Amino acid sequence: MSIVGIDIGGSKTIVGVADENGNLINKKRLATLVNLGREQVIDSVKAAVWGLLSDYHMSSEDIDGIGVCCGGPVDAERGLVLTCPNMPGWDNVALAKIFSEEFNAPAWIDNDATVATLAELMFGAGMNVNNFVYFTVSAGIGGGIVIDRKLYRGSNGNAGEFGHQVVLPDGPPCTCGDRGCLESLSSGSSIAKRARRECFDWPSTVLLHWVDGNPMLITSEHVSRGAAEEDEFSSYIWNQAMNYLGIGVANVVNILNPELVVIGGGVTRAGELLFEPVRRVIEKRALSGLSKIVGVVPAALGDDVAVVGAITLAMERLGLVGEGL
């Protein structure tokens, strides 16, 4: 029995195959070449899945279900991507149907943060926790909510938009059209953007050295590495982003009173450089009755959290995980 997971991100896609217990047995990472157009991207994902199967001498007959996830809102019931931030032309694409037909197996789709939450609930840091929230901090910021060991999807499937809470009303413009959303202050792309814009005032920063003087090449990884090396400009940009991230997490703690906050996504590769300030801000800014009981930990599934999430989604729909199991 095998389950396929497909995590389509704006810059990279991860495909994986798991056994009936959700253990990844093979996975592959490929660049999402958005500029080549949607058809080409979908074809390369199909090819990658076929490649995974052939590595293990498997055919599509061995696939029991397929889970797909991507950033942005989806219509889970109809199996549609509604919109994909950073992937123009991906509106209302029937992605579940496309992969279902290719591999002759049932397929389901959901938001990447939602399925990552499901993965941490079933197989990760939330395995023994009743109430927790999951934050993903990568190009954007999203999240998911678990109450009483059940994923809470919201009234129309959109709960957990932690990245679009406003924490600085007149702050920078956000991809959603608003200003001062957490995502516009603490996401990987906002950290990079801010560093690119402000580095002109800090000509001696190590960041410009690392990118041969081309600010457009600065990434959030550069900034966190610079902060780790105590580069003054990097620390200034990084600390500000972490302060807002801490405020955003503290707000969710005050609202939901979780036992645990799990944080995943690319930006968390910075490790304690992220977790230490976030914990400090929660301690300082959340109500003490709530902050004293809440733990803040990295996603146990690391970089695989979304692809394992996609697999978990298919397992949930197939009745292999979930309530009563």
Add this chain to the structure above:
Amino acid sequence: MSIVGIDIGGSKTIVGVADENGNLINKKRLATLVNLGREQVIDSVKAAVWGLLSDYHMSSEDIDGIGVCCGGPVDAERGLVLTCPNMPGWDNVALAKIFSEEFNAPAWIDNDATVATLAELMFGAGMNVNNFVYFTVSAGIGGGIVIDRKLYRGSNGNAGEFGHQVVLPDGPPCTCGDRGCLESLSSGSSIAKRARRECFDWPSTVLLHWVDGNPMLITSEHVSRGAAEEDEFSSYIWNQAMNYLGIGVANVVNILNPELVVIGGGVTRAGELLFEPVRRVIEKRALSGLSKIVGVVPAALGDDVAVVGAITLAMERLGLVGEGL
């Protein structure tokens, strides 16, 4: 069969008696004379309840249960008030036991916003709604969360602290010790405080006329009335507070994706002067997928929402309302 409800607020207390269906049959409002000390306040509440009973020729034998609520955190299991904002000396008071002994009936206690949410769920605006949130906007700002028709109390009973989300990181000091919490910007007391402080620059404001020139007498009701009459200073203070309230509600909408937001508490007596700007900010600042499905309405139980909530709490514990009923 009768249930007693006791809603102890920082400035007023409401006591009520209801039948087994939760219908208030008698109620009484009294000032909470905090300065006279805790014993005296408790004695006057006891006397008020005895008065309610005698109006209907009832004795304590007719009481099946007592629900008590107050602002601030409680230990619901042990029946304790942990702390009461605006009521110094009320820490760790075994209020449930005190009333239980006086009236020889079981008594329970919970936070006022929590029980108000329960009241709106069972008897108010949330009667036919699966997922909703309740905001109380009075001296402070609190709230409650209903998911799948169940009150979500949080991991240690503190969920729904909507008033302590930070919406302006360097904003005014809050009663909780933080800065820029929603409560410090949009609660009744923060509106009054801001008007008192800034009226010196607006000597011709109608507010100073209404209070005979003594800024310390300005209340949030004065400010909303001034705004209704298009007094420039009042409108300036009021609109700012409503803008932040809208941001705070929009954040909760983005996080919880509710079908409905119910807003109660003294400040909502301003009516559309409050609801119109709050709806407008949600429309502008929450994600469209979430804002388009959410309604924003006043508490159906009006000023009685917390005392009916206290009654509902007792009814829930007695098994008269709740799941499966």
